[in-house]
Amino acid sequence: MLISIEQVLSKDEVRHFRAQLDQASWQDGGQTAGTLARSVKQNQQLADGSDTAVELGEHILRRLAATPLFISAALPKKIYPPKFNRYADGGTYGAHVDSAVMQVPGTQITVRSDLSATLFLAEPDEYDGGELEIEGPFGVQAxxxxxxxMVLYPSSSLHRVTPVTRGARVASFFWIESMVGDEGERTLLFDLDQAIQGLTPRTAPDDPQLLKLTGVYHNLLRRWAST
Structure with missing residues (x-):
């Protein structure tokens, strides 16, 4: 399941982010890649513990908590603190799969990567290339x-970032451990929840069928969720 979520950040918030990121000190992204990924990763990243990364990352987490579509799709249990990257001058990231389990730097907390997220911080006309290509059961989606x-997609997917040949692609990226680890179960819950949300505005709140559907959703979540 690949889901695009619009306006996680407003344009004013994006401008605030870019004012800080455009003046930030970037480091070689290969320093944080695994053995295999290091050979195909050519980008820049913001140091995880920097004041800018922490401040902007916490802002993203607050916005996600107030984004119903994200909550419905991800059913988040843990979120790896948002990171920031920049691609320019031919920067690219070849085909790879994200690590299954990650330890949050400076803590004993581990996050199982069920879902990956990329929050775009540059407009499409600011750069050429830089498409996030995600392989799925129906082919490659750019x-x-x-x-x-923001785009949300299974961390198990093979994905890549195509070379940036003009301008700079700036983004935040992070991973989510869901309360429902099975992708098929999570997709069914999302579809059911979205159907309920679509019916609610035009259905009486005490409608027996709506109440039954809502009960089915919560009983399935109760059965499948791990908290």
């Missing part, structure tokens, strides 16, 4: 969203 929009 994603290049407006600044402030």
């Amino acid at each position: 994603v290049k969203l407006a600044a402030g929009d």
Whole structure:
């Protein structure tokens, strides 16, 4: 399941982010890659513990907590603190799969990567290339969203970032451990929840069928969720 979520950040928030990121000190992204990924990763990243990364990352987490579509799709249990990257001058990231389990730096907390997220912080016309290509059961999907929009996709997917040949692609990226680890179960819950949300505005709140559907959703979540 690949989901685009619009306006996680407003345009004003994006401008605030970019004012700080455009003046930030970037480091070689290969320093944080695994043995295999290091050979195909050519980008820059913000140091995880920097004041800018921490401040902006916490802002993203607050916005996600207030984004119903994200909550519905991810059913988040843990979120790895948002990181920030920059691709320019031919920067690219070849085909790879994200690590299954990650330890949050400076803690004993581990996060199982069920879902990966990329929050775009540069407008599509600011750079050429830089598409996030995600391989799925129906082929490759290329994603290049407006600044402030986010894509959510299974961490098990093979994915890549195509070379940036003009300008700079700036983004935040992070991983989510879901309360429902099975992708098929999580997708069914998302579809059911979205159907309920679609019916609610035009259905009486005490409608027996709506109540039954809501009960089915919560009983399935109760059965499948791990908290």
